[in-house]
Amino acid sequence: MINCPSCDAENIPGVDECTECGQALTDLHLPMPDSAIKQSLLTDRVSVLGPKTPITIKPEMQVQEVIRMMVDENIGSVIVVQEGAPIGIFSERDALMKLNVDYAKYRERPVSEFMTSAPQTLEADAKLVFALQRMDIGGYRHLPIVGEQGELTGIVSVRDILRYLAKALTADSAA
Amino acid sequence: MVAQLNLSSETVAKIYASDHLIVCPTATVRDVFQQMQTTNNGAALVCDGEILKGIFTERDALKLMASEANLDVPIADVMTKDPVSMGVNDAVGKAVAKMSFGGYRRLPVVDDAGCALGFVKARHVLHYLVAHFPNIVYNLPPSPHHSTKAREGA
Known part of the structure; x- marks a missing residue:
């Protein structure tokens, strides 16, 4: 039940106006952030995380070169890009699950055979809460950030989000 | 009713997962690779x-x-020895701090005797945090700039 702010009558959730006084109730259906952290999640955009420039590779690159690169650069995943758009992601997890002990057999094959295709992406001007939702529900640890034409512009990781939340929560409890 | 978010009193015991893979130090690396693959475990x-x-x-x-x-070769030769770990009664806030500043994505959880209980992962912490503001996270339109072409009912 929702109470009408002007006459306090009880109304069924979802009605457009109060059955008693006719006052518009549509605004009440919007979730109202009640803490600073919720407010910042709803208003801050993904760009506040400062998405890093991702390391990109071509789909035909050999698996052995990709793995070498990931170890040398100390990164957990690389984005496979074709004509500027992300078409796949290759992570430590893919290496372990798809190559495993047969690595030596596959090392000269192109990475496109082992990548995770069509990764979930997000625009840089999307609200932060979307990144949170994608990662929590999809279980992703990296989200490629794309521009208006779908071109890759950055990447955010679950650790970037945790760092943001940790900072916001300490600020929240200090306030 | 949304639970009170309390990172300093809530313990890791509540959020860690115990579906972990345990191997003994004498197992070969090949063995461990294969077990990780079949159980779909990253660690x-x-x-x-x-x-x-x-x-x-x-x-x-x-x-x-x-x-x-x-x-x-035995896994003991290549494993990370004495990893940074969490006590099962440590606060969630401590896990967040260790992860966000130490750069770890998963921390082993041990009890007082040093027995391994499982892993607490960045994903668990994220899920724990999301569970405290479900109505803003789960009530989202399918895409960030979603707008309907026509008025509803028109």
């Missing part, structure tokens, strides 16, 4: 009896692949 706890001795993660696996290392 294994290396335990002598129940006592945590080290961890072996997909990162370590990647390094071994890159250097084309011999996979028939």
